Amino acid sequence: MNATRIEGRLASGDLDILDKQHRRILHLVAQIGGIVEKEGVGMEALQINGDSCHALTNDLFETVTLHFRCEEDLLGAFEYPLLGEHRKEHSEFIERLTKFLFTGILKGVDLAGLYAYANDWMCRHKQGPDTDYANFLRGK
Ligand SMILES: [Fe+2]
Numbered sequence: 001m002n003a004t005r006i007e008g009r010l011a012s013g014d015l016d017i018l019d020k021q022h023r024r025i026l027h028l029v030a031q032i033g034g035i036v037e038k039e040g041v042g043m044e045a046l047q048i049n050g051d052s053c054h055a056l057t058n059d060l061f062e063t064v065t066l067h068f069r070c071e072e073d074l075l076g077a078f079e080y081p082l083l084g085e086h087r088k089e090h091s092e093f094i095e096r097l098t099k100f101l102f103t104g105i106l107k108g109v110d111l112a113g114l115y116a117y118a119n120d121w122m123c124r125h126k127q128g129p130d131t132d133y134a135n136f137l138r139g140k
């Protein structure tokens with residue numbers, strides 16, 4: 001994440017970068033929620049917003065993948081004791097997100113379902129496991 005980090009010491013920008021990524025993810029999820037609210041759900045929304053839905057869900061996938069990798073790299077560098085559980089949560093989210101997107105290739109993305117799942121997961125994960133590691137790292 002930060003090439004200038006001194007081994008074993010938290011660089012001042014590390015948590016800021018992760019927080020910025022959190023805001024970006026929540027913004028993308030909120031955009032999906034906005035489409036659901038405005039256009040309805042599932043196939044109808046996809047047909048109306050085909051290209052923008054595709055770009056949005058791809059953007060979400062790429063942003064989340066990058067964010068998880070950054071977190072896991074940083075937590076690994078500090079030998080965070082709960083990294084295994086944290087990594088497992090990330091994997092479960094990627095698995096569900098992938099399922100939403102693959103299913104969507106044939107039937108149209110279930111945007112309402114994706115929004116409900118991603119919004120709930122992100123809020124819970126950020127307030128729980130992500131807050132736990134931030135407290136751990138602040139002590140470094
Ligand atoms: Fe996070």
Ligand SMILES: [Fe+2]
Binds near residue numbers: 071086090129130
């Ligand atoms: Fe996380």
